Amino acid sequence: MLSAKSLFQEILDNDESFRLFCSIAASGESQGGWENARIAALVPQTERELAPKIARHGADEDKHGRIFNALLKKRGLRPVPVPPDTDYTMLLERHGIGLAHEKLTADKPLTVQDIVTYLAHSRVTEQRASEQMDLLRRHFADHPDIGRAVRVISQDEDNHLAYCHEELLRFARAGHGRAIQRTLRECALAEIRIYRDVSLAVMAHMGRILRWPRSRSLVLTAGIHAVYAWERLAGWRRMVSLRMPERRNALGGPATTAAEFA
Template sequence: MLSARSLFQEILYHDESFRLFCSIAAGGESQGGWENGRIAALVPLGERAMAPKIARHGADEDKHGRIFLALMRKRGLTPVAVPPETDYTMLLERRGIGLAHDRLRRDEPLTERDIIVYLAHSRVTEQRAAEQMRLLLEHFADHPEIGRAVRMIADDEDKHLAYTHEELLRFAAAGHGPLIRRTLRACALAEIRVHRDVSLAVMAHMRRILGWSRARYALLAAGIHAVYAYELLAGRRRMVTLRMPARRDPLGGPAASAREFA
């Protein structure tokens, strides 16, 4: 039977597919760490109180990248180059979502609007990350090889998502509601398309590595397209609504250590 659990088990138990999966994940997390680090350094004067939280977000992302690399090292595997068509972060930037890397490389303070764009982009992408980690948590929380990593990353992603809700609601209360709504809608539409494209690309690579039949790949591709259609019509609402999180100030304090994975 084709299920999320059986699919991920197949990827997990084959060295080359696991290597590709972890390489893609590590690359995306490390890129997110760099982006948040630069944003923390460039926060405008009026929002400097956010800088430690943004830096904490970046430190968490860097930690996740190290965890995925450590999982590979435990099997004696080394990272592979991330295929461009599977590079979620790069593809989102090409669609104009979030803050451009060229902008972040310049030593010029960001504007308040830039911070809202960053938060809206994070709100949408952290929704996806939190949902994906909850799925892994459901099936692999007690797995002897990856369970600890899944639990730690899932908890962090929930905190990141709560943080974006909290900060965007603060900006909405200050009169930025229309900008936030427009930006969230644009981010969600772009993310849904990029997620579909990346999912299809990753499954194409897994098909080659794992020797899936044409029929099995067609079934997986049909499922990806069905999720895309649902999200385009109705599912994106979960990405654009805001509610005060139960976990208040979730990024207060230092990031948790990941030394046990080194």
Template sequence: MLSAKSLFQEILDDDESFRLFCSIAASGESQGGWENGRIAALVPESQRELAPRIVRHGADEDKHGRIFNALLKKRGLRPAEVPGETDYTMLLESNGIGLAHGRLKREEPLSERDIITYLAHSRVTEQRASEQMRLLCRYFADHPDIGRAVRMISNDEDNHLAYCHEELLRFARAGHGRTIQRTLRECALAEIRVYRDVSLAVMAHMGEVLRWPRAKAAVLAAGIHAMYAYERLVGWRRMVSLAPPERRDALGGPAVAEAEYA
């Protein structure tokens, strides 16, 4: 029977598919770490109190990248080259979502509007990350090789999502509500499209590595298209809602060292 658990297990059991999975994940996390580091350095004076939280966010992302690379090393594997069509972070940027790398490379302070754009982009993408890691936790939290890493990353992603809710609500109270909602909607609709395309690309590469029969590949592709149709119709709304998080000041302390997962 084809299920999310059986699919992940198949990818986990094969060295080459595991290598590709961890390499894609590590690349995305490392890019996120760099982006947050640059945003923290360019925060406008009016929002300087946010800088330590953005630094913590970036440190967590860097940590996740190192964790995925450590999982590869543990199995004696080297990182694989990440196909461009599977690069979720860069594809979002090419669709005009978030702050462009060209902007972040300049030594020019960001505006409050830029910070709202960053937080809205993060709120949407952290929703996706939190859901994906919770799914992995459901099936592999007790796995002897990846269980501890999955639990740590999942906890961090929940913290990141809580932080985005809290800060966006703060901006909303300051009178930016309409801008936030418009930006969130634009980000969500673009993200679900990019996520569909990246998912199709990743599954195509996994299918080649694992030599899936055409029928299996077709079923998986159909499932991805069906999920996109649902998200395009109503599912995107979960990415734009804002509510006070149960975890308050979730990024108020130092990042937890990745060595703790091993």
């Protein structure tokens, strides 16, 4: 029976598919680490108290990249170049989600509106990350090779999502509510389309590596399109709601290390 668990188990069991999966994940996390570090350095003076949390977010993303690379090293594998059609982070930027790299590479401080935009975009993408890692945690939390990594990353993603909710609510109380809701909606509708395209690309690459029969590829493709149809109709709304999280000040402390995975 085809299920999320059996599908990922098949990818996990094959060196080449596992190599591609970890390479894609490590690249995206490392890019997110760089972006957050730059945003933390450019936070406007009026929001400097937020800088350590943004820096913590970036440190976590860097850690996740190191974890995925350590999983490869543990199996004697080296990273492979990430196919452009599977580069979720790059495609998000190309479609205007996240702050432009031209802005992040400059030395000019960001505006408060830039920070609001960053948090709104992060709230959408962290929703996706939290859900994906929760799925892996449900099925592979006790796996001898990847279980600890899955648990650590999943907890971090939950913290990132909680932080985005809390900070956006703070900005909403400060008068940015309409801008936040507009940005959240625009970002969510763009993200679900990009996620669909990336999912199709990843499955195509995995299918070639694992030599899936055409029937399996067609089933998976249909499933991805069905998820997109649901998200386009109503599912995107889960990405734009805001509520005070149970985890308050989730990024208020120092980042944990990834030394145990190296």
